[in-house]
Amino acid sequence: MSVSNLSSRWGQTPWTIDFTPAVHAIPEKTDFAVIGGGFTGLAAAAWLRLLAPEKSVAVFEAARIGAGASGRTGGIALAETAAGDLPSLGDVLAGFEKILHKLDVDCDLSLPGAWEIGRTGGLQQSPIDWTDSGALRVAREVPGGTLDPGQLVSGLARAAETRGAKIFENVPVGQIRWGAGPRIELGGSGVNPRVIAAEKILLATNALSLGLSGLGEGAHPRLTLATLTVPLTEQELQSAGLSARKPFYTADLPYLWGRVRRDNSIVWGAGLVSAPDEKNVAEADISSAQAAQMFASLEKRVRGLHPALRSLTFTHRWGGPILFRDDWQPVFDFHPECKNAIVLGAYAGHGVALSSYLAAWAVEVLLGRRGLPTWGKLAGQGRAVV
Ligand SMILES: Cc1cc2nc3c(=O)[nH]c(=O)nc-3n(C[C@H](O)[C@H](O)[C@H](O)COP(=O)(O)OP(=O)(O)OC[C@H]3O[C@@H](n4cnc5c(N)ncnc54)[C@H](O)[C@@H]3O)c2cc1C
Numbered sequence: 001m002s003v004s005n006l007s008s009r010w011g012q013t014p015w016t017i018d019f020t021p022a023v024h025a026i027p028e029k030t031d032f033a034v035i036g037g038g039f040t041g042l043a044a045a046a047w048l049r050l051l052a053p054e055k056s057v058a059v060f061e062a063a064r065i066g067a068g069a070s071g072r073t074g075g076i077a078l079a080e081t082a083a084g085d086l087p088s089l090g091d092v093l094a095g096f097e098k099i100l101h102k103l104d105v106d107c108d109l110s111l112p113g114a115w116e117i118g119r120t121g122g123l124q125q126s127p128i129d130w131t132d133s134g135a136l137r138v139a140r141e142v143p144g145g146t147l148d149p150g151q152l153v154s155g156l157a158r159a160a161e162t163r164g165a166k167i168f169e170n171v172p173v174g175q176i177r178w179g180a181g182p183r184i185e186l187g188g189s190g191v192n193p194r195v196i197a198a199e200k201i202l203l204a205t206n207a208l209s210l211g212l213s214g215l216g217e218g219a220h221p222r223l224t225l226a227t228l229t230v231p232l233t234e235q236e237l238q239s240a241g242l243s244a245r246k247p248f249y250t251a252d253l254p255y256l257w258g259r260v261r262r263d264n265s266i267v268w269g270a271g272l273v274s275a276p277d278e279k280n281v282a283e284a285d286i287s288s289a290q291a292a293q294m295f296a297s298l299e300k301r302v303r304g305l306h307p308a309l310r311s312l313t314f315t316h317r318w319g320g321p322i323l324f325r326d327d328w329q330p331v332f333d334f335h336p337e338c339k340n341a342i343v344l345g346a347y348a349g350h351g352v353a354l355s356s357y358l359a360a361w362a363v364e365v366l367l368g369r370r371g372l373p374t375w376g377k378l379a380g381q382g383r384a385v386v
Pocket residue numbers: 003035036037038039040041060061062063064065066067068069070071072073074075076077078171172173174204205206207208209212224225226269319320321322344345346347348349350351352353355
């Protein structure tokens with residue numbers, strides 16, 4: 001199964017991506033090539049043109065923008081990384097807000113805080129008091145909030161294009177011929193030229209195309225599942241402890257996360273599906289027996305959490321690719337073959353705010369204005385050779 005026709009296998013999200021990039025002829029060369037049109041790639045393209053408007057920027061997306069995790073995400077904006085705070089990371093949420101502001105992106109971002117919930121050590125006055133393998137209560141409040149994923153994908157793509165980046169949809173990158181001047185081999189029907197020269201490259205393909213990004217070792221792609229309920233009444237939200245509209249996720253297992261949307265419907269998520277070929281999550285399918293059983297179990301769990309949720313019906317089921325690394329750190333490193341190429345991604349369930357934030361940092365590295373972090377190294381690789 002190729003990367004370019006994944007949408008049909010991963011279900012429909014409740015939001016839409018309303019931006020369609022303009023159609024351009026593919027150039028024979030570009031100063032910067034960005035591979036992958038999710039939050040990371042689109043934010044990087046926009047930021048590149050903001051900082052270096054004289055440089056040409058081309059984004060190659062195998063399917064449609066947002067076809068990977070970004071258009072299918074839960075939409076909970078969190079601070080730090082899945083591995084916690086890391087040296088020189090800085091304030092992710094403040095930096096994310098600043099980037100959105102500079103790029104004029106409106107994605108309905110609201111940062112009232114988020115709840116870590118768990119089966120032990122809850123707050124004395126926990127707003128949430130649910131039943132799910134024990135009593136599930138708020139353990140602590142952390143910085144965070146919510147946004148509309150469709151609006152964020154659209155807004156970043158619009159920001160990139162408005163500033164002069166060219167976005168090519170349905171143009172998968174097959175491979176890269178490394179050397180002092182890398183050559184990118186393009187796939188897709190009717191694509192011409194099929195090879196383009198790029199001075200610098202950002203690989204932002206996340207859980208897909210692991211061979212291309214050099215991300216195979218110590219990295220585990222999965223399809224993670226999400227589902228949406230019909231809107232609740234204010235009274236139902238209040239009884240279930242959700243009227244503060246703070247997103248929540250469990251700090252212990254079994255895992256569960258969710259957030260209330262503007263219309264009072266609730267997105268819930270849990271469950272990881274493996275592909276038959278463990279490293280190729282493009283082959284995972286939400287209509288598989290394994291996924292169907294996980295959706296049924298998730299929806300039964302949600303109905304059992306609290307009497308106010310008992311009769312909820314569900315309107316959407318979807319999945320999206322997620323990449324976990326053994327040390328839980330994102331990858332932020334030169335490609336093993338070339339120090340003019342950076343690999344960025346693998347944020348696990350922490351990429352909504354972090355992706356744009358680190359994309360801006362990666363752009364500064366590509367422009368020679370900043371160094372790489374001390375963390376985020378590709379596993380099992382020597383240093384870049386070219
Ligand atoms: C269901 C779900 C819920 C989540 N919930 C949250 C949450 O609530 N909070 C949070 O912080 N994080 C969450 N995450 C994680 C977060 O969504 C991701 O970390 C983030 O979207 C990653 O963005 P990205 O641009 O790096 O990758 P992606 O959005 O996956 O983009 C990669 C892109 O590369 C393209 N591509 C792949 N191969 C090629 C190729 N060969 N050539 C060209 N293009 C290619 C793909 O089509 C894709 O569009 C969730 C993820 C999922 C799946």
